[in-house]
Amino acid sequence: MFNANALITDKIKRLDLDKKRVEIQLQILQSQTEPHFLINTLSNVISLLDAEPQKAKSMLRDFVDFLRASMSVRRSAVITISQEMELIRCYLRVLKIRMGNRLDYVIDVDEAVLGHGIPPLLIQPIVENAIKHGLEPKIEGGRIEICGCRENDLIRLEVADTGVGIDINKNANGTGLANVRERLQLLYGDRGKLVIRENAPSGVSAVIEMPYEKN
Amino acid sequence: MKRIRAIIVEDEENLRHDLRKRLASLWPELVICGEAEDGIAAVNLVEDLAPDVAFLDIKLPGISGIDVARKAAGKCLTVFITAYDRYAVDAFENEAVDYLLKPIADERLEKMIERLKNKLSSPATYLAEMSTLLERIDPRILRQPEYLQWIRVPHKDGIRLISVQEIFYFKATDKYTTVRTKQGEFLIRKAIRDLVDELDPNRFWRIHRATIVNVENILIVERSLTGNYHIRFSDIQEHLTVSRAYTHLFKTM
Numbered sequence: 001m002f003n004a005n006a007l008i009t010d011k012i013k014r015l016d017l018d019k020k021r022v023e024i025q026l027q028i029l030q031s032q033t034e035p036h037f038l039i040n041t042l043s044n045v046i047s048l049l050d051a052e053p054q055k056a057k058s059m060l061r062d063f064v065d066f067l068r069a070s071m072s073v074r075r076s077a078v079i080t081i082s083q084e085m086e087l088i089r090c091y092l093r094v095l096k097i098r099m100g101n102r103l104d105y106v107i108d109v110d111e112a113v114l115g116h117g118i119p120p121l122l123i124q125p126i127v128e129n130a131i132k133h134g135l136e137p138k139i140e141g142g143r144i145e146i147c148g149c150r151e152n153d154l155i156r157l158e159v160a161d162t163g164v165g166i167d168i169n170k171n172a173n174g175t176g177l178a179n180v181r182e183r184l185q186l187l188y189g190d191r192g193k194l195v196i197r198e199n200a201p202s203g204v205s206a207v208i209e210m211p212y213e214k215n
Numbered sequence: 216m217k218r219i220r221a222i223i224v225e226d227e228e229n230l231r232h233d234l235r236k237r238l239a240s241l242w243p244e245l246v247i248c249g250e251a252e253d254g255i256a257a258v259n260l261v262e263d264l265a266p267d268v269a270f271l272d273i274k275l276p277g278i279s280g281i282d283v284a285r286k287a288a289g290k291c292l293t294v295f296i297t298a299y300d301r302y303a304v305d306a307f308e309n310e311a312v313d314y315l316l317k318p319i320a321d322e323r324l325e326k327m328i329e330r331l332k333n334k335l336s337s338p339a340t341y342l343a344e345m346s347t348l349l350e351r352i353d354p355r356i357l358r359q360p361e362y363l364q365w366i367r368v369p370h371k372d373g374i375r376l377i378s379v380q381e382i383f384y385f386k387a388t389d390k391y392t393t394v395r396t397k398q399g400e401f402l403i404r405k406a407i408r409d410l411v412d413e414l415d416p417n418r419f420w421r422i423h424r425a426t427i428v429n430v431e432n433i434l435i436v437e438r439s440l441t442g443n444y445h446i447r448f449s450d451i452q453e454h455l456t457v458s459r460a461y462t463h464l465f466k467t468m
Contacts, residue, residue, distance in 0.1 A: 137276050166365055
């Protein structure tokens with residue numbers, strides 16, 4: 001029997017999905033490295049130039065490494081987990097110079113998943129969030145742990161911080177994380193997940209799950 | 216002649232030292248009597264040291280530079296230091312209150328010092344301007360109505376945080392409330408009547424004594440032959456019926 005309602009509902013769903021796909025592609029193309037990060041880093045370099053020129057040079061080199069890594073991942077539709085981790089490493093190296101002992105970090109990803117394909121900038125925005133909303137507002141700073149492993153037919157990637165945690169009345173981290181979740185769902189359907197949890201004793205744990213594909 | 220005393224509040228050590236050095240060379244009579252790395256230490260410094268001037272970064276751990284300035288209002292002159300923050304900069308431009316943009320250019324710092332020296336000879340008017348400005352920034356940046364953006368859900372693997380954007384609806388179930396997202400159903404203790412007060416009323420509508428729906432996730436609202444409104448969502452099978460008491464919300468559609 002002809003069901004007009006079902007047809008309309010279906011059509012709305014498909015248009016919605018198409019619209020989402022286009023929006024997300026546009027976002028990646030247009031996305032720039034966070035301006036505050038650029039400005040704060042360069043301000044720091046300027047302030048070091050006279051007093052500690054070696055440190056200034058070192059910071060600039062790390063910053064260039066970051067920009068290079070950033071450009072390279074943005075160019076492709078698919079990169080390896082190893083490439084994303086390299087970008088995150090460069091990012092945290094620069095931040096470490098600025099935050100000193102207010103930032104402690106560790107990146108620990110299993111060999112087994114380093115070569116696996118992922119879309120670019122899936123994890124780096126989560127790390128940015130952890131710094132911006134988690135560690136920077138915390139007076140004593142804290143620690144970020146990024147780890148990745150394979151669990152049967154899934155890949156599990158986690159970004160955990162010991163920052164101030166999520167303020168349930170503010171949507172500070174919301175949009176970036178929502179974007180990651182949407183992209184995971186578009187690519188992997190129900191098998192692409194992002195779960196946010198409270199970390200102990202404080203902070204946030206963000207876990208991404210995606211299917212492991214032998215290639 | 217009494218020497219002018221200032222504090223510097225900036226969480227990045229390099230920038231703090233740099234500013235201190237440059238002030239020492241451009242304004243040698245200025246005494247930097249204290250430095251702080253976070254908003255709370257800054258407030259204490261103002262209390263304890265009673266400086267004439269405070270150089271405040273806006274983005275600070277603890278409380279923001281703007282909050283520090285509010286607490287210090289009337290106690291000392293403040294100069295904000297900010298990276299490119301268009302909103303704050305505009306506010307300052309309009310009110311001609313002092314700010315320094317990172318990285319701080321030499322000429323800008325020199326001008327700032329001149330301005331400060333002038334204001335220090337007649338602080339009363341400046342302090343009045345500051346209080347007005349801070350009141351005007353406050354409601355716009357800081358006092359936005361605060362609605363629940365995340366729901367804390369106890370789970371076997373820890374306490375999960377679910378963004379309200381992911382939620383389709385809340386439904387009362389016995390003594391608990393069920394939260395429905397694409398990932399499934401979760402139970403929380405908060406009652407529907409409390410949620411109604413805490414959620415943004417523009418995004419969350421009560422459609423039944425026991426149900427609140429996230430209108431942004433509604434796919435379609437259908438009217439049946441009996442006049443009942445049914446709400447359908449993408450991605451999940453469930454549909455909700457709007458009770459008679461709330462059909463007026465949908466009548467204009």
